[in-house]
Amino acid sequence: MRQAVEAQVLNPCCELGEHGLRQILSDVIQEVQWSVNQDIDGAEILHSLLNASWLQSLLKVYECLQRYLRGSPAPALDYASGLSLQLLADIRALPGCSEEAKELYSLLRKPNLQALLSAHDTVAQKDYEPVLPPMPDKLPDDEEATRIICLVKNKQPLGATIKRNEITGEIFIARVIHGGLADRSGLLHAGDRVVEVNGFPVDGLEPEQVIQVVQARSQGTIMFKVIPITERPVHNQTMLYVRALVDYSPQQDPAIPCADAGVSFRKGDVLEIVDQTDALWWQAKKLPSSSACAGLVPSSNLLRRKQREVWWSQPYHPQAGIQTLSTVEEEEDLIALDEKCVEADEEAFESEELREGEDDGCSKLEDIYLAGFRRSLRLCRRRSHSTTQPSCHTRCPSSCSNSLGSPYEEVVRYQRHPQDAHRLIALLGPPGVGVNELRRRLIELNPNLFLGAVPHTTRAPKGYEESGREYYFISRETFGNMVYNNRFLDYGEYRGNLYGTSIESVRDVLLSGKICVMDIDPNAIHAVRSHELKAYIIYVKPPSQDRLKETRQDSYITTNYYINRPFKEEDFQEMEEAARKIESHYWAFFDQVIVNDRLQDSCVQLLTAVRKAQDEPQWVPASWIRPTTT
Numbered sequence: 001m002r003q004a005v006e007a008q009v010l011n012p013c014c015e016l017g018e019h020g021l022r023q024i025l026s027d028v029i030q031e032v033q034w035s036v037n038q039d040i041d042g043a044e045i046l047h048s049l050l051n052a053s054w055l056q057s058l059l060k061v062y063e064c065l066q067r068y069l070r071g072s073p074a075p076a077l078d079y080a081s082g083l084s085l086q087l088l089a090d091i092r093a094l095p096g097c098s099e100e101a102k103e104l105y106s107l108l109r110k111p112n113l114q115a116l117l118s119a120h121d122t123v124a125q126k127d128y129e130p131v132l133p134p135m136p137d138k139l140p141d142d143e144e145a146t147r148i149i150c151l152v153k154n155k156q157p158l159g160a161t162i163k164r165n166e167i168t169g170e171i172f173i174a175r176v177i178h179g180g181l182a183d184r185s186g187l188l189h190a191g192d193r194v195v196e197v198n199g200f201p202v203d204g205l206e207p208e209q210v211i212q213v214v215q216a217r218s219q220g221t222i223m224f225k226v227i228p229i230t231e232r233p234v235h236n237q238t239m240l241y242v243r244a245l246v247d248y249s250p251q252q253d254p255a256i257p258c259a260d261a262g263v264s265f266r267k268g269d270v271l272e273i274v275d276q277t278d279a280l281w282w283q284a285k286k287l288p289s290s291s292a293c294a295g296l297v298p299s300s301n302l303l304r305r306k307q308r309e310v311w312w313s314q315p316y317h318p319q320a321g322i323q324t325l326s327t328v329e330e331e332e333d334l335i336a337l338d339e340k341c342v343e344a345d346e347e348a349f350e351s352e353e354l355r356e357g358e359d360d361g362c363s364k365l366e367d368i369y370l371a372g373f374r375r376s377l378r379l380c381r382r383r384s385h386s387t388t389q390p391s392c393h394t395r396c397p398s399s400c401s402n403s404l405g406s407p408y409e410e411v412v413r414y415q416r417h418p419q420d421a422h423r424l425i426a427l428l429g430p431p432g433v434g435v436n437e438l439r440r441r442l443i444e445l446n447p448n449l450f451l452g453a454v455p456h457t458t459r460a461p462k463g464y465e466e467s468g469r470e471y472y473f474i475s476r477e478t479f480g481n482m483v484y485n486n487r488f489l490d491y492g493e494y495r496g497n498l499y500g501t502s503i504e505s506v507r508d509v510l511l512s513g514k515i516c517v518m519d520i521d522p523n524a525i526h527a528v529r530s531h532e533l534k535a536y537i538i539y540v541k542p543p544s545q546d547r548l549k550e551t552r553q554d555s556y557i558t559t560n561y562y563i564n565r566p567f568k569e570e571d572f573q574e575m576e577e578a579a580r581k582i583e584s585h586y587w588a589f590f591d592q593v594i595v596n597d598r599l600q601d602s603c604v605q606l607l608t609a610v611r612k613a614q615d616e617p618q619w620v621p622a623s624w625i626r627p628t629t630t
């Protein structure tokens with residue numbers, strides 16, 4: 001018997017029979033049993049190994065595969081789709097058909113089944129397209145290994161770019177676009193040398209001329225003769241999602257290798273980076289994307305370099321391929337705006353000067369105080385909107401300019417766990433647009449769920465005020481210490497008193513299980529975008545000037561110099577101007593934009609946005625989820 005086993009091992013191709021292997025195995029077990037009886041070393045281990053059920057199963061699988069290999073699969077017929085059509089006609093012709101026949105009829109009519117049968121027939125008839133040209137009879141011995149590649153082109157672009165070696169004039173595939181036609185074929189690779197296209201030798205041609213040869217045939221088979229690259233680099237691509245912090249238009253970028261293959265994006269767009277092989281040009285898809293095909297975007301380094309070039313050479317150039325987040329010219333504009341504001345209100349200011357304390361916008365809803373609506377706090381914020389020397393400071397005043405250095409921000413999909421603290425809801429917009437009106441309405445809707453953070457101030461409390469309710473009343477020294485220890489999200493001075501909102505105040509609301517709703521100065525965006533607060537930022541945008549005039553007829557604005565006066569034409573213009581500046585600097589950081597046209601609609605949109613922020617997955621900075629030590 002042992003000889004029989006050896007024969008099988010030496011000649012693995014010989015027939016094992018249906019139960020061949022298992023038979024051998026049981027013979028081996030018997031043999032081992034015999035060895036055990038003879039007290040031979042290691043035999044027991046071998047015995048248990050051979051008895052193992054997993055080995056038995058594996059051998060069973062092996063036998064099945066052997067059986068399958070012996071009988072090569074062949075189609076029973078190669079006209080299944082024709083037969084199904086005949087069947088449909090026959091069933092239709094039946095005078096009264098059974099339920100089974102009806103079911104069969106409806107099954108056979110399904111387009112997916114018909115497509116399947118048609119695919120079956122194509123394979124069965126070996127009716128493959130395209131028919132490759134015959135191999136030349138005589139290939140010169142010294143010719144390098146060439147490959148003939150036929151791609152069937154539809155209206156889609158080929159999905160590959162080429163480059164020319166300026167010394168030799170040879171044409172190479174520069175890159176293959178992820179998910180494009182060439183990529184899906186798996187036949188063309190970056191680095192392959194293109195020798196011929198549709199029979200035309202391309203050596204020495206300009207890349208544009210080669211493209212013309214390719215494009216001469218917009219549809220049908222394109223034949224490439226290529227010398228494949230010998231060593232294809234191995235890429236370990238990792239999934240990367242980024243939020244664009246700048247605008248980019250490939251059509252306006254003369255440096256892009258192929259503008260048609262470029263992906264344009266705006267600040268705030270989320271890009272899926274599918275290939276970072278090239279140091280200069282990444283491949284990406286703009287989300288949400290229904291296309292399998294990626295396109296070219298500048299790499300982070302390249303985009304940063306472009307940003308710097310634009311920054312230094314063209315402070316503001318709307319035609320430039322890339323627009324920076326902020327420009328020097330715009331900063332100067334901001335000063336001009338403030339002067340205009342003083343001019344406009346000087347006369348009336350005499351008679352109707354603001355008096356801090358007379359009406360501090362105390363907001364009380366039955367027995368619930370709505371903290372953070374103080375007029376002085378808002379005025380101190382407003383001043384920072386309109387000057388380059390902000391009276392309101394943020395915990396990280398330089399963070400905005402830091403973000404200018406990085407054109408992409410890595411993001412990940414995040415959904416708050418129901419047991420986690422709520423995300424901070426931060427509202428912002430140009431002065432007077434209605435941020436506080438919306439915030440107030442939201443809190444009033446459900447004060448048990450929504451709450452503002454209690455701000456700090458150095459001013460003395462008034463008779464009716466309680467520390468921790470309207471404000472935390474603290475000394476200048478304590479306030480200074482808190483500033484020193486970065487405990488304010490934003491703070492500022494108004495009429496000699498300091499005001500600020502601390503991280504602890506927001507934390508208190510969040511820890512109580514409520515949703516903290518805060519209005520913030522744009523400068524505070526970077527402070528609230530933190531691992532702990534995970535702010536969801538809602539930008540309240542003014543509608544058109546006409547709609548502002550129409551909707552704000554009975555509304556009142558509080559300016560630096562007036563409390564609650566009717567809106568004037570110039571208020572709307574200033575609002576629009578301020579909105580333009582906020583948008584050009586900060587658009588990328590807005591999770592939601594609400595155009596505050598009809599108040600009722602805006603309230604509904606706000607409520608929906610707040611629910612989305614808490615309960616639906618959102619793109620958030622990767623650093624919130626994987627905090628770094630820096």
Ligand SMILES: Nc1ncnc2c1ncn2[C@@H]1O[C@H](COP(=O)(O)OP(=O)(O)OP(=O)(O)O)[C@@H](O)[C@H]1O
Pocket residue numbers: 378382429430431432433434435436437438551552554555556557558596597598599600602
């Ligand atoms: N959609 C709207 N339609 C009509 N009036 C509105 C609308 N939104 C807000 N208002 C009114 O506009 C005025 C200014 O609104 P609000 O005080 O909320 O502005 P704000 O954005 O908080 O600005 P600031 O903080 O600088 O005062 C208020 O009288 C408010 O009731």
